[in-house]
Amino acid sequence: MRRSVSLYGLTFSLPLLLWQLVFFVSPLCFLVALSFWTVKNFRMQPDFDTINWVTMYGRSVFWMAYAKTMAMASFAAVLTSVLAFPLSYAAAFKLSETARRWAVFLMVIPFFTSYLVRVYSWQIFLSDAGIINVMLGWIGLGPFHLLNTVGATMVGYLTLAFPLVVLLQMFSLVFVDRTLIEAAHNLRSGRIRTVFAVVIPSARVGLVIAALFCFILSFGDFVSPIYLGGGDPTTLSILITDTTKSGQQWPRAAVIAITMIITLLAVAFMAVRFAYKGRTK
Amino acid sequence: MSDQRPDAHQRSRTIDFALKTYLLIGYAFVFAPIAASFVFSFNSDRFPSIPLGSFSMDWYRAVATDPLVWEGLRNTLLVGTVVAVISTALGFGAAYTDYRYKFFGKQAYMALALLPPTIPVVILGLAMLAFLSRVDLAGNAFAVIISHVVICAPFAMALTRLRLSQMDASLEAAAWNLGASEWAAMRHVIIPFTAPAILGALFITAAVSFDEFAVAWFVSGLNETLPVKVLGFLQGQVSPRINAIGTFVFVTSMTLVIVAQVLLTGRGAKAQKAALEEE
Amino acid sequence: MQRDALVAFDGVIKRFGSFVAVQKLDFEIRKGEFLAIMGSSGCGKTTTLRMLAGLEAPSEGAIRLAGKPINDLPTWKRDTPMVWQSLALFPFLNVIENVEFSLKMRGIGKAERRQRAEKWLDRMQISEFASRNVAQLSGGQRQRVALARSLVVEPEILLLDEPLSALDAALKVRMQTVLKTLQRETGITFVYVTHSQSEAFSMADRVIIMSRGKIEQIGTPQEIYRTPKTRFVANFLGSSNIFTGDVVHADAATIGLSTPSGTFRLNAAAGGAVKTGQQATITVLDTKPALSLDRPAESRNMLRAKVIGEEFVGATATIYLETAGGQEIRVQKSHAELSDLPVDIGQELYVSWSQDDGHLVSAA
Numbered sequence: 074m075r076r077s078v079s080l081y082g083l084t085f086s087l088p089l090l091l092w093q094l095v096f097f098v099s100p101l102c103f104l105v106a107l108s109f110w111t112v113k114n115f116r117m118q119p120d121f122d123t124i125n126w127v128t129m130y131g132r133s134v135f136w137m138a139y140a141k142t143m144a145m146a147s148f149a150a151v152l153t154s155v156l157a158f159p160l161s162y163a164a165a166f167k168l169s170e171t172a173r174r175w176a177v178f179l180m181v182i183p184f185f186t187s188y189l190v191r192v193y194s195w196q197i198f199l200s201d202a203g204i205i206n207v208m209l210g211w212i213g214l215g216p217f218h219l220l221n222t223v224g225a226t227m228v229g230y231l232t233l234a235f236p237l238v239v240l241l242q243m244f245s246l247v248f249v250d251r252t253l254i255e256a257a258h259n260l261r262s263g264r265i266r267t268v269f270a271v272v273i274p275s276a277r278v279g280l281v282i283a284a285l286f287c288f289i290l291s292f293g294d295f296v297s298p299i300y301l302g303g304g305d306p307t308t309l310s311i312l313i314t315d316t317t318k319s320g321q322q323w324p325r326a327a328v329i330a331i332t333m334i335i336t337l338l339a340v341a342f343m344a345v346r347f348a349y350k351g352r353t354k
Numbered sequence: 355m356s357d358q359r360p361d362a363h364q365r366s367r368t369i370d371f372a373l374k375t376y377l378l379i380g381y382a383f384v385f386a387p388i389a390a391s392f393v394f395s396f397n398s399d400r401f402p403s404i405p406l407g408s409f410s411m412d413w414y415r416a417v418a419t420d421p422l423v424w425e426g427l428r429n430t431l432l433v434g435t436v437v438a439v440i441s442t443a444l445g446f447g448a449a450y451t452d453y454r455y456k457f458f459g460k461q462a463y464m465a466l467a468l469l470p471p472t473i474p475v476v477i478l479g480l481a482m483l484a485f486l487s488r489v490d491l492a493g494n495a496f497a498v499i500i501s502h503v504v505i506c507a508p509f510a511m512a513l514t515r516l517r518l519s520q521m522d523a524s525l526e527a528a529a530w531n532l533g534a535s536e537w538a539a540m541r542h543v544i545i546p547f548t549a550p551a552i553l554g555a556l557f558i559t560a561a562v563s564f565d566e567f568a569v570a571w572f573v574s575g576l577n578e579t580l581p582v583k584v585l586g587f588l589q590g591q592v593s594p595r596i597n598a599i600g601t602f603v604f605v606t607s608m609t610l611v612i613v614a615q616v617l618l619t620g621r622g623a624k625a626q627k628a629a630l631e632e633e
Numbered sequence: 634m635q636r637d638a639l640v641a642f643d644g645v646i647k648r649f650g651s652f653v654a655v656q657k658l659d660f661e662i663r664k665g666e667f668l669a670i671m672g673s674s675g676c677g678k679t680t681t682l683r684m685l686a687g688l689e690a691p692s693e694g695a696i697r698l699a700g701k702p703i704n705d706l707p708t709w710k711r712d713t714p715m716v717w718q719s720l721a722l723f724p725f726l727n728v729i730e731n732v733e734f735s736l737k738m739r740g741i742g743k744a745e746r747r748q749r750a751e752k753w754l755d756r757m758q759i760s761e762f763a764s765r766n767v768a769q770l771s772g773g774q775r776q777r778v779a780l781a782r783s784l785v786v787e788p789e790i791l792l793l794d795e796p797l798s799a800l801d802a803a804l805k806v807r808m809q810t811v812l813k814t815l816q817r818e819t820g821i822t823f824v825y826v827t828h829s830q831s832e833a834f835s836m837a838d839r840v841i842i843m844s845r846g847k848i849e850q851i852g853t854p855q856e857i858y859r860t861p862k863t864r865f866v867a868n869f870l871g872s873s874n875i876f877t878g879d880v881v882h883a884d885a886a887t888i889g890l891s892t893p894s895g896t897f898r899l900n901a902a903a904g905g906a907v908k909t910g911q912q913a914t915i916t917v918l919d920t921k922p923a924l925s926l927d928r929p930a931e932s933r934n935m936l937r938a939k940v941i942g943e944e945f946v947g948a949t950a951t952i953y954l955e956t957a958g959g960q961e962i963r964v965q966k967s968h969a970e971l972s973d974l975p976v977d978i979g980q981e982l983y984v985s986w987s988q989d990d991g992h993l994v995s996a997a
Contacts, residue, residue, distance in 0.1 A: 530687075
């Protein structure tokens with residue numbers, strides 16, 4: 074209707090904008106500034122010094138953590154996507170409408186349980202005298218050292234991201250054009266081959282986005298690496314929490330955080346490019 | 355879509371069976387920790403494992419009599435309620451803005467409104483802690499409220515926007531045409547129509563805030579919310595109390611979500627059914 | 634502005650960015666008339682209606698309602714209720730609450746609101762549905778609710794935006810009768826936008842045909858049908874044969890036009906003034922020509938064409954023919970008239986019409 078700015082329109086559009094600018098954008102910008110501050114006598118001082126960056130980037134601990142976190146998050150993204158796929162495929166193609174709605178509902182429930190509590194549960198399963206080892210004991214195996222390993226951390230990442238990845242994959246698989254599959258079958262493409270040749274490429278965007286979300290979640294999580302992985306290897310998230318809570322070295326923590334953001338942005342950018350490669354949005 | 359699948363004659367029984375088995379295994383994996391937590395909250399053993407000990411309500415009793423837990427719960431409920439109201443209001447405004455207006459920089463506005471859930475909570479927590487300390491707001495319930503609104507408003511916005519897209523494109527204009535000013539149309543038409551989504555947003559944002567522990571851990575200082583206390587339990591005296599709290603939180607969150615679902619679909623479904631019977 | 638004019642569009646132009654949706658509209662809407670604005674999508678008819686309702690503001694020019702300019706009046710201050718294409722009934726209100734809505738917005742008290750709404754529900758014969766939810770009603774019943782909702786304020790003018798387009802054929806015809814009767818009884822000016830020729834011609838007192846933001850012709854349905862003013866209108870109505878050619882002869886009595894299909898004569902009075910050498914277009918309604926195997930009298934206009942198709946619409950048939958030069962001819966006849974004429978595909982026939990049957994189109 075009227076194109077000019079009205080009080081009515083502003084009443085609805087401004088509040089969220091202002092809130093996010095003040096409480097979301099500013100803190101993140103502040104984080105950047107903070108990375109250039111110095112800490113003298115356990116007190117922070119506004120400054121413009123690159124010492125935090127130099128120190129942090131000069132430490133092999135940092136780069137080890139960076140490499141380990143990248144590796145684990147990437148592996149988690151691939152592992153979760155691969156493990157989730159048969160499930161999403163089954164739900165999208167092999168279930169009736171009603172069954173699928175139940176499948177979605179059940180997969181949404183985990184979002185409303187506490188991630189912390191689920192991690193604690195896994196401790197119960199994976200510990201040396203835990204459920205899995207006891208059950209293995211019944212058939213004469215083990216006990217195996219399952220907790221405080223990278224494997225346990227992976228289990229934690231799965232608990233965190235699996236439901237989301239399944240839902241995202243399901244959502245994109247449901248929209249795959251069924252006639253394409255029929256046509257492929259008609260052209261003598263076997264069932265398995267059709268999945269790789271037709272279904273996956275058709276749903277590529279959704280599958281890549283799902284993997285990206287898993288990567289982002291795993292990259293930043295600190296609960297699984299600490300409580301299931303035993304803090305070993307040290308991830309960037311652990312590094313941040315350690316640096317923050319002990320010694321008040323917030324500027325250094327800021328350096329880590331900003332490096333993480335830049336990495337995530339780069340990964341997200343490349344992932345989206347790859348997802349949409351060769352097709353119009 | 356159900357039984358007339360086009361490839362019906364080509365389905366392999368073995369593959370179907372394998373896939374459905376995998377489906378069950380997948381859900382078992384997802385629900386194992388949840389089920390275990392529920393079961394062990396009633397188990398008497400201090401160090402949970404199998405075989406199970408005896409049935410016991412001890413952990414619930416321990417939790418119910420722990421003043422720290424009550425304090426955490428109080429903080430969580432306070433924070434959750436305030437966050438729900440503010441997030442829903444802000445989210446509604448942004449959704450309506452997206453629905454109605456086109457303007458320069460709209461994409462940037464939308465990005466800003468929807469971005470927060472994509473930033474890792476660790477980073478968000480650190481940023482909020484540093485920023486709020488600067489303005490002397492960290493370490494109390496306000497800090498948690500502010501941070502949670504940042505995270506929860508996008509959910510409220512998405513839900514409201516979804517509902518608005520279900521609205522007849524001419525409905526608001528029809529209200530103006532019949533004599534309602536913009537404010538009157540908002541009061542008498544838009545809000546009644548989006549009421550289910552508003553209610554749903556209130557419950558969902560409350561549920562999200564209820565479970566959020568990471569950012570809260572950074573900024574709550576000594577005024578810890580319940581999830582932060584749980585984090586503390588994990589660090590310190592690991593005990594099945596966590597299961598008791600976890601089950602309680604789960605039941606509460608699920609109730610909030612189910613109520614929201616019923617409100618969102620209940621009204622619509624009833625009217626549709628009646629219409630079908632009439633025709 | 635004429636004395637009986639209710640609405641006047643004065644040099645109204647509407648632009649959306651660089652796209653001109655409506656180019657310089659100048660017309661009046663008379664009090665108490667049923668006016669249809671007709672055209673295909675994108676012609677600007679809906680934009681015109683929305684400007685009258687206040688949902689779009691003219692880029693230039695003025696719109697006057699009862700003599701007063703209303704350009705700056707917001708929608709809710711104008712008394713121009715509209716019946717929407719999607720009906721836009723409020724799903725969270727029941728039928729009578731929907732109808733009461735505009736009265737409520739005017740601050741009218743509960744008792745009076747209810748009374749007036751009930752009166753209109755009764756008039757539209759839907760009183761029994763008063764407390765039902767609108768989703769429980771059929772298409773036709775919902776239409777009546779929409780009408781009652783707009784008319785309850787007893788306005789001077791009612792706008793309708795293709796309200797019948799979603800209805801099936803039988804219901805459509807019934808609703809057309811309802812609308813026409815309603816308009817006659819209440820004397821309210823109806824402005825009806827549609828893309829359907831049959832709707833417009835069967836209900837309206839006057840019709841405006843628009844194309845690409847311009848008015849092609851305003852007139853009664855009869856006038857437009859018999860004497861289309863432009864080639865576009867003739868084409869749009871689709872019931873005329875159109876011939877374009879050079880004027881070879883023009884005097885007070887007859888005009889001669891030389892076209893690729895032949896040279897035809899028409900009465901000079903049946904059109905505007907043309908000069909020899911000019912290009913002109915003539916139309917011949919498809920009900921006028923005669924078909925014959927034998928050569929018709931020389932005093933008639935004639936051409937030879939081959940039958941290429943046939944279409945049945947109720948009691949009449951339309952025969953499609955094509956001349957050697959590729960000109961398409963259409964002739965509409967009743968089944969009786971065609972009974973002893975061979976009209977199989979490929980049959981060559983004479984198509985002829987008298988000098989009185991041609992009409993000169995004013996513009997090119």
